[in-house]
Amino acid sequence: MKSARRSNEPLTWSLFAAGGLLAAFLTPPLLLAPLGLLGEGLRFERVRAFLDHPLGALILWALIALPLWHAAHRLYHGLSDLKVGAHRLTYALCYGFAFLVTLYSGYLVWFA
Amino acid sequence: MSARRPYIRPMPRTWWLRNPVFRRYMLREATALFVGGYGLVLLWGLSALRQGEGAWLAYLAGLSHPLALAFHTLALAMALYHTVTWFALTPKLMPSRIGNRPIPARWVKAAHYGLFALCSLVILLLAAGVH
Amino acid sequence: MNGTIVIEVQRYRPEQDPHPWWQAFELDYRPEMSVLDALHQIRDRHDSGLAYRWSCRMAICGSCGLMVDGVPRLGCKTFLRDYYPDRIRLGPLAHFPIERDLIVDLRDFLDKLAAVKPYLIRAAQDERPSEPRRQTPAQLARFLPFAQCISCGLCYAACPEYGLNNRFFGPAALALLHRYNRDSRDQGRAERLPTMNAEDGVWGCTFVGYCSQVCPKGVDPAAAINQGKIVSVIDYVRHLVGLSPATLGQDATQEGER
Ligand code: SF4
Ligand code: FES
Numbered sequence: 001m002k003s004a005r006r007s008n009e010p011l012t013w014s015l016f017a018a019g020g021l022l023a024a025f026l027t028p029p030l031l032l033a034p035l036g037l038l039g040e041g042l043r044f045e046r047v048r049a050f051l052d053h054p055l056g057a058l059i060l061w062a063l064i065a066l067p068l069w070h071a072a073h074r075l076y077h078g079l080s081d082l083k084v085g086a087h088r089l090t091y092a093l094c095y096g097f098a099f100l101v102t103l104y105s106g107y108l109v110w111f112a
Numbered sequence: 113m114s115a116r117r118p119y120i121r122p123m124p125r126t127w128w129l130r131n132p133v134f135r136r137y138m139l140r141e142a143t144a145l146f147v148g149g150y151g152l153v154l155l156w157g158l159s160a161l162r163q164g165e166g167a168w169l170a171y172l173a174g175l176s177h178p179l180a181l182a183f184h185t186l187a188l189a190m191a192l193y194h195t196v197t198w199f200a201l202t203p204k205l206m207p208s209r210i211g212n213r214p215i216p217a218r219w220v221k222a223a224h225y226g227l228f229a230l231c232s233l234v235i236l237l238l239a240a241g242v243h
Numbered sequence: 244m245n246g247t248i249v250i251e252v253q254r255y256r257p258e259q260d261p262h263p264w265w266q267a268f269e270l271d272y273r274p275e276m277s278v279l280d281a282l283h284q285i286r287d288r289h290d291s292g293l294a295y296r297w298s299c300r301m302a303i304c305g306s307c308g309l310m311v312d313g314v315p316r317l318g319c320k321t322f323l324r325d326y327y328p329d330r331i332r333l334g335p336l337a338h339f340p341i342e343r344d345l346i347v348d349l350r351d352f353l354d355k356l357a358a359v360k361p362y363l364i365r366a367a368q369d370e371r372p373s374e375p376r377r378q379t380p381a382q383l384a385r386f387l388p389f390a391q392c393i394s395c396g397l398c399y400a401a402c403p404e405y406g407l408n409n410r411f412f413g414p415a416a417l418a419l420l421h422r423y424n425r426d427s428r429d430q431g432r433a434e435r436l437p438t439m440n441a442e443d444g445v446w447g448c449t450f451v452g453y454c455s456q457v458c459p460k461g462v463d464p465a466a467a468i469n470q471g472k473i474v475s476v477i478d479y480v481r482h483l484v485g486l487s488p489a490t491l492g493q494d495a496t497q498e499g500e501r
Binding site for chain 1: 125128138141142144145147148149150151152154155158159161162165168169172175176180181184187188191192194195198199202227228231232235236238239240241242
Binding site for chain 2: 255257258262263313314337338340341342348381384403406407449450451452453456463465466469470472473
């Protein structure tokens with residue numbers, strides 16, 4: 001019972017919580033946004049201009065990366081709830097994927 | 113000699129099917145697949161946006177494909193469940209009193225839903241093309 | 244409205260039963276009977292060998308916990324009238340080893356309660372450690388809800404994370420830890436942080452929240468643990484940037500009245 005090694009979960013949990021918070025407020029309305037196809041909102045120049053603004057870029061990056069950390073965290077714990085797979089493997093797969101998406105979306109947002 | 117023979121019950125991986133509370137918990141956890149899945153849809157859109165107008169138009173056409181619409185509808189239901197469960201839990205992590213005065217939990221919840229309504233309004237107006 | 248009610252009880256007698264099994268009893272029913280009264284009736288009229296725990300009969304000793312139709316409950320605080328005329332299944336508390344019939348081995352749970360240092364700790368440089376210390380109503384309110392625990396173990400029977408991994412410290416112990424961390428008279432937070440920060444401390448929790456639903460005393464262990472996660476995150480950052488752990492004295496002002 002005296003296995004008092006410090007967990008690194010404060011890191012992953014904070015990303016999970018940030019993603020969960022963002023998703024709770026923004027994902028439902030965003031899912032309705034394709035209705036914007038009816039309007040002007042999703043015109044190429046308009047969205048591109050949004051992305052070219054530093055704040056817009058940051059928002060888009062957060063909207064992609066943080067929910068993936070949220071999903072990775074719940075998937076990892078859900079798999080261990082279901083007793084699926086070895087912990088190290090599912091840990092590497094879940095959080096590794098979120099990490100890669102974070103890098104790739106960051107690249108697309110800032111450097112592409 | 114001790115007559116003790118403690119019996120340890122196994123925990124099958126289907127444990128969560130036995131109790132409605134646990135089924136709702138698993139559903140809550142499963143919403144994350146759709147929340148994350150939608151992140152990937154956005155990523156796809158971002159990469160299309162980077163490739164130019166043609167790719168962007170193809171992306172938008174993809175979004176109106178019946179399969180994409182089905183995904184969006186299901187994901188919307190799941191995302192709303194995420195919102196409701198999230199708003200039910202997060203107030204427990206917040207300060208529950210200011211000095212001697214407790215903050216009624218109802219207010220905290222109401223503030224969450226108010227902000228949610230505001231976010232929805234802003235996003236939908238933006239998507240509709242309002243400046 | 245007197246009739247009969249069928250109670251099924253899970254039996255396990257280690258000297259003769261290879262596995263637990265279910266035994267049904269038909270009892271005289273009165274609407275004021277508790278589940279504990281039903282067990283007494285079985286013992287008095289049907290089988291004097293039935294093993295179960297109880298003491299106070301008033302939801303204060305915490306010894307009569309059991310599963311009622313799969314839900315962790317206190318036998319003395321659960322009434323047959325809420326189930327009548329359906330039959331009721333009574334089993335030993337989930338996730339603990341069964342010792343005999345409805346009696347489980349709670350040693351692991353009790354060890355964990357003791358391991359979180361559930362007592363006031365004063366700093367070494369405290370000059371008058373035994374002097375009385377006054378608290379304002381606001382300081383009392385910070386920890387009072389978490390001090391109502393009667394150590395019944397229902398929350399452990401409700402917690403799937405404890406069932407899956409019994410190294411997890413679990414709801415009541417972490418709520419008790421939180422109770423002392425939030426006490427203005429205590430200065431022992433740094434000593435309790437390693438327990439919280441561990442994989443099997445607050446991080447073993449996935450916020451299922453069922454512990455708080457079944458608690459007969461309104462303790463809300465899930466809130467305690469998840470507030471503890473924030474404390475642990477802050478300590479993680481402090482550790483990263485090379486600061487020593489915050490004592491309560493320091494962060495009672497920083498943290499306000501969380
Ligand atoms: S926290 Fe509640 S359910 Fe858990 S042991 Fe204490 S009184 Fe029982
Ligand atoms: S007999 Fe004491 S709590 Fe039920």
